[in-house]
Amino acid sequence: MTGFYTDHYFSMGQAHFIGGKPCQDYSLSGVCGEAAFAIVSDGCSTGGQTDVGARVIALSTAEAIKRHLTFDREPFDERAVEKVNLWQKAVISGARSMLGLEEKDMLATCLHACLAANGGYVNLQGDGVLAIKNRAGRVFMSKFEWSDNIPFYPAYAERGLGGFVAAHRGDLNSIRLTEEIYIWDQGNFTFGGVKNFTLSEGMRGITIFLDASDVENNALTALFSDGIAQIDGMDWKNAVIEFLAFKNLAGEFAKRRMIRGIKDARKRGRGPIDDIAYAVIRAENSDRQAQTWLDS
Numbered sequence: 199m200t201g202f203y204t205d206h207y208f209s210m211g212q213a214h215f216i217g218g219k220p221c222q223d224y225s226l227s228g229v230c231g232e233a234a235f236a237i238v239s240d241g242c243s244t245g246g247q248t249d250v251g252a253r254v255i256a257l258s259t260a261e262a263i264k265r266h267l268t269f270d271r272e273p274f275d276e277r278a279v280e281k282v283n284l285w286q287k288a289v290i291s292g293a294r295s296m297l298g299l300e301e302k303d304m305l306a307t308c309l310h311a312c313l314a315a316n317g318g319y320v321n322l323q324g325d326g327v328l329a330i331k332n333r334a335g336r337v338f339m340s341k342f343e344w345s346d347n348i349p350f351y352p353a354y355a356e357r358g359l360g361g362f363v364a365a366h367r368g369d370l371n372s373i374r375l376t377e378e379i380y381i382w383d384q385g386n387f388t389f390g391g392v393k394n395f396t397l398s399e400g401m402r403g404i405t406i407f408l409d410a411s412d413v414e415n416n417a418l419t420a421l422f423s424d425g426i427a428q429i430d431g432m433d434w435k436n437a438v439i440e441f442l443a444f445k446n447l448a449g450e451f452a453k454r455r456m457i458r459g460i461k462d463a464r465k466r467g468r469g470p471i472d473d474i475a476y477a478v479i480r481a482e483n484s485d486r487q488a489q490t491w492l493d494s
Contacts, residue, residue: 200315200413201482202234205452208475209460211425212468219243222306223423223475224252226260233314235263236477238307238326240423242351243472245305250297252306255352258289259310267312274317279405282310283321283352291356304353309421313413313479320419322404324349325375327422329438332415337382338390339438341427342404345374350401359401366397375400380435387435418442418480425474430467437463441476452478 222241241248307324379390
């Protein structure tokens with residue numbers, strides 16, 4: 199039987215440190231019953247108190263996952279993801295009102311994953327990076343990026359999407375979101391192609407479903423904010439591999455790895471320019487299997 203372990207961490211980027219801004223990225227992960235979740239939220243740097251907004255969105259998404267998914271019975275399908283996202287939006291609206299926040303304070307992306315033995319999903323509202331490492335040590339990574347650096351934020355749904363659509367030139371069928379895919383195997387990268395999504399598809403959110411065999415065969419599922427692509431002097435693909443190079447899987451394994459990775463990056467340059475966050479779900483079938491992919 200598959201067992202799950204999670205960890206997460208986030209850190210302020212150089213630009214926000216110099217500019218006296220708070221860290222506007224946030225991440226969260228946990229195990230609930232026989233399933234696990236990971237969440238990353240990235241606040242808009244030109245918004246309001248989006249450090250608060252990112253936390254509200256991540257916490258509301260975690261609560262939605264816990265409330266609405268019966269992991270050992272309910273299949274992971276579009277209806278399950280819709281339940282999570284609807285609850286998320288309701289909490290965002292309520293929290294904004296109760297805390298006296300403005301819409302601009304809630305402008306943050308949300309990338310979240312939920313895994314159980316019978317399957318799982320990854321859902322993207324905005325931008326970010328997904329990386330999956332299988333038990334043979336191969337890493338599949340996708341970078342999602344919106345045109346003109348105008349990502350979708352879940353908070354837009356509260357007031358209607360007219361302004362967002364207009365910012366993307368008003369054509370719901372135009373290609374405005376891309377997924378750039380790479381595969382890493384034994385030290386080498388292979389380009390896996392580009393997938394294009396229309397404005398309408400991007401606003402609905404991009405969901406990748408995993409079946410039971412995927413969960414069994416994948417050792418790590420990691421979510422990153424787009425700060426992973428803004429580390430001085432380091433390509434995003436190499437950064438993903440470095441941040442997944444865990445030497446020890448005990449305790450706060452992701453936190454240790456990110457702290458070490460940031461220290462190494464600052465020796466080479468300025469380190470992360472933008473805020474950076476990630477959350478990781480580790481799936482184990484046995485200690486022997488875990489050690490096999492860790493050593494690869």
